[in-house]
Amino acid sequence: MRVATFNVNGIRAAQRRGFQAWLAERDPDVVALQEVRCSPDKLPTGVFGEYHLTYEPGQLAGRNGVAVLTRRRPAAVRTWDGEVLMRAPGEEHTHREPSPPGTMARGLSPFASEGRYVEVDIDGTGDQPAVTIASLYLPKGGLPAHLQKPGGREEPDGGAKYERKMGFLASFARQLDRSRKAAKAAGREFLLLGDLNVAHTRQDLTNWRGNAKSEGFLPEEREWFSSITSPRTLVDVVRRVHPDADGPMSWWSWMGGAFDRDTGWRIDYHLATPSLAKRAVTAGTDRPASADARVSDHAAVVVDYADA
Template sequence: MRIATFNINGIRAAQRRGFEQWLREREPDVVALQEMRAPAAAIPPDVFGPYHLSYDEGVIPGRNGVAILTRRAPAAVRTWTGSALVRSPDEIHTHAVQLDPVTLARGLREFATEGRYIEVDLADSPITVASLYLPKGGLPAHLQKPGRMREAPDGGARYDRKMRFLDAFARQLTRSRRDARARGRELLLMGDLNIAHTRFDVRNWRRSNQAEGFLPEERAWFDSLLSPRTLVDVVRTTYPDVDGPYSWWSWLGQSFANDTGWRIDYHLATPALARSAAAAGTDREPSADRRISDHAAVVVDYDLSAAGLV
């Protein structure tokens, strides 16, 4: 089973840049998408071809939005608001449907309507797949230096908000993982986590120790998610102790040409599913002018039969 995660930085822009061709050529069975950035009525017709769409667009115009594409209609869909756009390839409706309610962890309700998380139970495999778009955040107040920041200093407000999200989401993720296990399913969390976990995940890591996305406290939080008994970073297991493969490069300058990137897009899988990974990598385009997004898709082929998951 080929499963991909892709922050597309706007479905309408991604379509113009070749998303549909990527989808046809790579033929993933499941795709987690982040930053759809479109209300349901503005999703380009037929952009997802033969796939079933599950989508939480959120309430912030032109921002966020997470989706999951599947070959077959999912057995169940869950979001933090209890509703989502769920439609088959031959449907054009844009109304959300009510879903089974989800009990949210303490502190998560602040973020529930922002279109940051959706999960589905696959119909043809005992796997729950989730798509996450984690807040970018900012610098803590003591690291903010006016004149040396692209954004105006905010006294650490964006940093504090991200840390609240991390604290609440860790509790929610534990609940999701345990709930999946109770249903006899593996859990696969994918998406843009906006954190580079180790020095192998940032090209200029020495200069990034005081940059949002690579702060010690963010990396420590990431550490807390992973263990041989809970969740495994599938791509890093495939490429231990090597730089990259990166999944994000700035649009500015020569970052892409020089491969000055960050690895911030992940497959985090429960152990049995992680062990079934047969191949993993990043779909980095051959040249800057062929980029679909500032991110690249991260694609893993899972041999479910070898792991007894079919």
């Protein structure tokens, strides 16, 4: 089973840059997408090929939006906003279907309409396990007030973006625990895919010394990441396959030649339940051969999971 996660930074721009060619060449069984950033009526025709689309666009025009592409129609879908766009291959309708009501962890309601999370249940077939697959776009955040300085990359906001992200992290940890346990109770593996906007260790960004006080690599963010992963709960699959490597990086700024120098961050992840993580036989980042060939400022992270 080949599974990919890809922050496309706008599906219409990604289509122009070659998303469909990537999808056809890599031929994954499941793809989680983040920052689709497109209303249902403006999704490019045929961009998702012969996949079933589950899309939570959110209610912020031109921002966020998460999706899961699957070979077969999901057995069930859950999202925080209560509605989701579901399309079979060849369909073009724009109406959303209600997803079953679920219990949202305390503190997530301010994020419910932002198009940040959707999860689908995929039934097992043959030697492939039943699995719940989630796509997450975690808020980028900002710096705490005491680290902000006038004239920086962003104007000081008194730590508002930082506090909002930290609130999300605390609430999402509870939600993630619930989803993982619910999948286990239903006899399913659990796989969280997405852009977590946190580099966990020094191996996960090129210039870790220069970014020691940057959002995405703050000690409290890294501690949160450690709290949601363990050998008994969720495993960082790419790091399990490449325990001693730097990277592989998955995001590079468009600016300053960062891609050519491979000055990047690893912020896109597969976090899997232990038995599923053990099935990973290959794992890595689809880093393009040149900056001109980039589909997005992110690269897809692709893992092949062996059948039982």
